[in-house]
Every structure is written in C-alpha cells, then in structure tokens.
Amino acid sequence: MDHGTPSFNLADEVAVVTGGSQGIGAAIAIGLAKAGADVAVVARGSCESTVASIVAAGRLGVAVNADLSRPGAGESALEQVEQLLRIPSILINNAGIIRRAAFTDYSRQDWDDVMAVNLDAVFELSQVFARDCIAAGHRGRIVNIASLLSFQGGIRVVAYTAAKSAILGITRALANELAPQGINVNAIAPGYIATSNTAPLRADFARNAAILDRIPAGRWGEPEDLVGAAVFLSSSAASYVHGAVLPVDGGWLAR
Numbered sequence: 423m424d425h426g427t428p429s430f431n432l433a434d435e436v437a438v439v440t441g442g443s444q445g446i447g448a449a450i451a452i453g454l455a456k457a458g459a460d461v462a463v464v465a466r467g468s469c470e471s472t473v474a475s476i477v478a479a480g481r482l483g484v485a486v487n488a489d490l491s492r493p494g495a496g497e498s499a500l501e502q503v504e505q506l507l508r509i510p511s512i513l514i515n516n517a518g519i520i521r522r523a524a525f526t527d528y529s530r531q532d533w534d535d536v537m538a539v540n541l542d543a544v545f546e547l548s549q550v551f552a553r554d555c556i557a558a559g560h561r562g563r564i565v566n567i568a569s570l571l572s573f574q575g576g577i578r579v580v581a582y583t584a585a586k587s588a589i590l591g592i593t594r595a596l597a598n599e600l601a602p603q604g605i606n607v608n609a610i611a612p613g614y615i616a617t618s619n620t621a622p623l624r625a626d627f628a629r630n631a632a633i634l635d636r637i638p639a640g641r642w643g644e645p646e647d648l649v650g651a652a653v654f655l656s657s658s659a660a661s662y663v664h665g666a667v668l669p670v671d672g673g674w675l676a677r
C-alpha cells in the first residue's frame with residue numbers, strides 16, 4: 423500500500439453528477455473536471471453551460487437528459503454515460519427537490535415527488551453503478567448529498583427531512599456492503615447554500631436574518647464551497663473513508 427503524499431488528482435476517472443444543470447451539482451461537476459475527471463451531468467433541463475465549463479477545463483463533458491423521478495431512468499442514464507464516455511468510477515447523487523407546506527396540509531403527491539428524486543433515485547443509481555464497477559473490476563466512489571435536515575427536523579419540509587435523514591442510512595448501509603468491493607460510500611451535508619432550492623428563504627427578510635445569525639461563518643454558502651469536500655471524497659486521498667458524512671455548513675451543526 424502506497425502511503426505517499428495523498429492525491430486529489432482525478433485523472434482517468436469518469437464521474438456522473440446528477441442534478442448538474444445548476445446550483446451545487448454544476449459547481450461539483452466543474453470542480454471534478456478541474457481535478458482531472460471526465461464528467462457526465464444528468465438533469466431534466468439543459469446542462470449546456472455546465473458541459474461548456476467542463477470542456478473549458480480540458481476534460482470530456484456530456485449531458486444526459488433524464489427525469490430521475492421515474493423508475494428505470496437512473497439505469498438508462500448510466501447506460502448512456504457508458505456509451506458516451508465509459509463505465510463511471512464516481513457517482514455524485516446530488517439531484518434533489520424540496521416542497522414546502524405545513525404538515526397538516528402536506529399532499530401525498532408532494533411526498534411522493536420528493537421521495538422519488540431525493541431517495542428512490544439514489545437507491546437505483548447506486549445499485550446500477552455498484553454492479554457496473556464490480557463487473558468492470560475497478561474501484562468506485564459514491565458521494566450522496568445529504569443536508570442539515572439529515573440531522574434536524576426542519577419546518578414545513580417533512581418529505582425532504584425524511585428523505586435526507588434516510589440518505590444517511592443508505593450511505594452507511596451501502597458503505598458496509600460495498601467497502602469490501604472497493605467502493606467507498608460517503609455523504610456531504612451542505613448547510614444553507616445560495617441556490618434556487620433556498621431562494622424563498624433568502625427572499626424572506628426575517629427568515630434570512632435568523633439563518634444568518636445562526637451561522638458561525640456569518641454568510642450563506644456558495645455552491646463552490648462544496649467542491650473541496652466532493653473532490654476529497656472522490657479521490658484516492660479518501661480511500662479509507664467509508665460511511666462518513668462531512669458537513670460543509672459554515673459551522674451550523676457545531677452551534
């Protein structure tokens with residue numbers, strides 16, 4: 423075993439980033455490319471601008487159009503990645519949605535929609551990804567995007583909290599089963615990051631002030647704040663890290 427200088431270099435890796443059209447997923451996709459990976463981004467909408475930045479970083483970039491809320495969509499997205507690039511060695515399960523309503527008004531449709539993208543798709547994509555890595559005989563890295571609501575209850579977001587709490591469970595369950603196969607499964611828990619997901623919170627003056635007041639770092643996170651953690655957990659520097667969750671939250675959980 424080589425215990426030389428840890429490497430964060432992702433050359434020769436192929437990464438899949440779900441929800442790479444904007445926000446955290448776009449920043450991570452571009453960050454992985456800058457670290458040397460070829461990257462496929464998956465979303466319903468256009469990933470053109472992310473792919474342009476991946477190519478500008480000197481790597482191969484492809485966009486795969488898929489609605490990951492549909493059963494089977496994850497499997498067919500990974501098939502396309504294999505055809506367009508090669509079998510991926512890094513999977514970033516980032517695609518996610520949030521629906522806000524009081525619990526007593528929360529609709530079954532909103533519950534199902536959130537679960538389908540934030541949890542069911544993670545199960546399906548991770549399973550196909552792991553099978554393909556094992557069949558190809560190469561190592562793999564799965565990084566799930568969790569949340570502060572993997573640890574806390576939240577308000578008006580019951581489905582999101584349930585799904586993100588389950589993300590920690592699936593991260594640990596898969597880490598146990600896949601570590602012997604050379605696949606590391608870990609999670610990142612972003613704090614309050616300025617993306618479309620949190621736009622309603624930032625637009626609410628009182629809520630915005632209350633959130634800012636509780637963040638030790640004193641500012642909202644930017645999508646780029648997640649890149650270091652994603653590159654680390656995707657790299658050989660993290661080869662002995664299994665089933666961990668790394669908060670990137672400006673200190674929120676330490677309060």
Ligand code: NAP
Nearest residue numbers: 441443444445446465466467489490491517518615617619
């Ligand atoms: P965002 O800007 O709204 O991006 C969400 C991404 O997910 C988009 O690329 C979106 O693309 C994709 N997506 C949504 N539904 C999809 C579907 N059915 N099929 C395929 N792709 C889908 O939000 P974000 O803040 O970057 O969120 C990224 C992840 O971080 C999510 O898992 C979120 O829960 C998590 N997170 C965010 C924060 C935060 O403060 N922002 C904090 C903790 C965790 P299309 O709409 O084009 O499909």
